[in-house]
Amino acid sequence: MSMTRQDIERQLVIERYLQGKLTPSEEEAFEETYLGDPELVEQLELTERLRDGLGELALRGELPEPRPRRPRAFFGSVPYAAAATVLLAASLVLSSALYVQNVELRDLVSGDVPAFRIEPLFATRGDAHVIARPDDGEWILLMVDPGSYDFETFRVTLRASQPFAAPILQTSGIEPGYEEALAVPVPGDRLAPGNYEVIVEGDADGEWQPVARLPLRVDASP
Amino acid sequence: MKAPLERDALEAQVSADLVRRIGRGDRSAEHEMIERYGRGLLYLLKRRTADAELAKDLRQEAYVVAIEKLRTSSIDDPERLGAYLRGIAVNLVIAEQRKTKRRATSPDLAAIDAASDNRPGPGDSLSRAQLAAVVRTLLDELPVERDREVLVRLYLMDQDRERVCDALGIDASHFNRVLFRAKQRFKALLMQTEKRRNLDVVS
Numbered sequence: 001m002s003m004t005r006q007d008i009e010r011q012l013v014i015e016r017y018l019q020g021k022l023t024p025s026e027e028e029a030f031e032e033t034y035l036g037d038p039e040l041v042e043q044l045e046l047t048e049r050l051r052d053g054l055g056e057l058a059l060r061g062e063l064p065e066p067r068p069r070r071p072r073a074f075f076g077s078v079p080y081a082a083a084a085t086v087l088l089a090a091s092l093v094l095s096s097a098l099y100v101q102n103v104e105l106r107d108l109v110s111g112d113v114p115a116f117r118i119e120p121l122f123a124t125r126g127d128a129h130v131i132a133r134p135d136d137g138e139w140i141l142l143m144v145d146p147g148s149y150d151f152e153t154f155r156v157t158l159r160a161s162q163p164f165a166a167p168i169l170q171t172s173g174i175e176p177g178y179e180e181a182l183a184v185p186v187p188g189d190r191l192a193p194g195n196y197e198v199i200v201e202g203d204a205d206g207e208w209q210p211v212a213r214l215p216l217r218v219d220a221s222p
Numbered sequence: 223m224k225a226p227l228e229r230d231a232l233e234a235q236v237s238a239d240l241v242r243r244i245g246r247g248d249r250s251a252e253h254e255m256i257e258r259y260g261r262g263l264l265y266l267l268k269r270r271t272a273d274a275e276l277a278k279d280l281r282q283e284a285y286v287v288a289i290e291k292l293r294t295s296s297i298d299d300p301e302r303l304g305a306y307l308r309g310i311a312v313n314l315v316i317a318e319q320r321k322t323k324r325r326a327t328s329p330d331l332a333a334i335d336a337a338s339d340n341r342p343g344p345g346d347s348l349s350r351a352q353l354a355a356v357v358r359t360l361l362d363e364l365p366v367e368r369d370r371e372v373l374v375r376l377y378l379m380d381q382d383r384e385r386v387c388d389a390l391g392i393d394a395s396h397f398n399r400v401l402f403r404a405k406q407r408f409k410a411l412l413m414q415t416e417k418r419r420n421l422d423v424v425s
Binding site for chain 2: 021032046054055060064147
């Protein structure tokens with residue numbers, strides 16, 4: 001029996017065929033399928049070249065040295081949070097002192113400065129990223145990881161995780177910044193407890209291409 | 223690109239039509255069959271024999287066997303001509319491996335060879351060094367180390383998707399995305415390199 005293109009892509013059949021990991025019946029079905037499908041043969045040949053090329057690079061000892069790993073684990077870790085808190089506290093103390101000492105600054109700062117909370121949102125496996133309900137007047141700065149991409153700018157849409165839900169917030173023209181993440185500020189009052197979806201799209205010459213859909217849950221507890 | 227079900231139905235229809243026409247003595251149908259299945263058959267035989275020249279010989283022989291059979295009688299499942307050709311090819315490889323003496327063949331081998339799809343595959347004309355350079359460029363272009371590692375783990379270390387995802391803390395959709403984009407970019411780089419190489423040869 002032949003295989004559908006969808007099966008082949010979903011089950012990574014080309015790769016498993018080249019690795020010799022298909023069962024005999026899968027192998028038979030796949031060979032029958034590609035025999036009458038030159039496009040599929042081209043995909044096979046292409047993948048084989050990629051394997052060959054990597055093998056050749058390895059043989060020559062020319063595989064690129066791993067770049068220093070980005071401190072992703074650190075970014076979301078307790079030591080990071082502690083260090084950030086200390087720095088934040090220090091900067092608050094310093095700015096308060098400056099504020100007290102410089103009367104003229106009082107005229108410049110009108111109203112309350114909103115509080116920001118940084119929430120990294122990675123394309124990792126598993127359940128939705130859970131954040132605590134924002135306090136009154138608090139902003140959430142979502143640091144969205146778009147994963148692998150070849151786009152210069154992105155569009156990020158936040159919406160409730162329901163079919164046909166209207167966007168709560170949509171920001172276009174975002175360029176990856178620190179840690180290659182997309183910084184998306186969200187007013188806290190738009191994040192009532194519930195389930196949300198953060199949709200990331202890349203700008204392909206004016207056309208939005210899907211990049212990632214990241215689930216987000218706002219917990220009822222603050 | 224056609225939808226999967228549409229593609230399957232089309233393949234069955236084309237296959238049954240070819241079998242019927244070859245049975246009626248339609249030589250153009252034989253030609254169409256050779257053209258349609260040639261590239262895939264050659265790939266399968268190359269993979270099984272690891273010998274490009276032997277694979278070409280066996281492909282000719284497979285067609286000879288198939289045409290002789292189809293001219294005189296039909297096959298069990300005319301909608302699966304690909305499966306039928308595959309069966310012949312696999313048996314020929316087994317026979318070759320057993321050092322069975324080759325059969326004498328009567329149909330026109332030169333015509334079969336001419337009709338077969340002999341176009342080179344992507345990157346076929348490149349040397350191993352050139353291929354390595356293309357892959358190196360591809361790796362250098364990947365924006366994050368983790369994506370390079372996806373390719374190395376999958377294609378060099380032969381790890382399966384689940385293991386790669388576990389090791390790198392990524393999900394299957396991210397994995398698929400990396401793979402899809404890497405292949406597309408690799409294809410473009412190969413084509414660029416081959417084009418440049420052809421220009422060098424001409425000039």
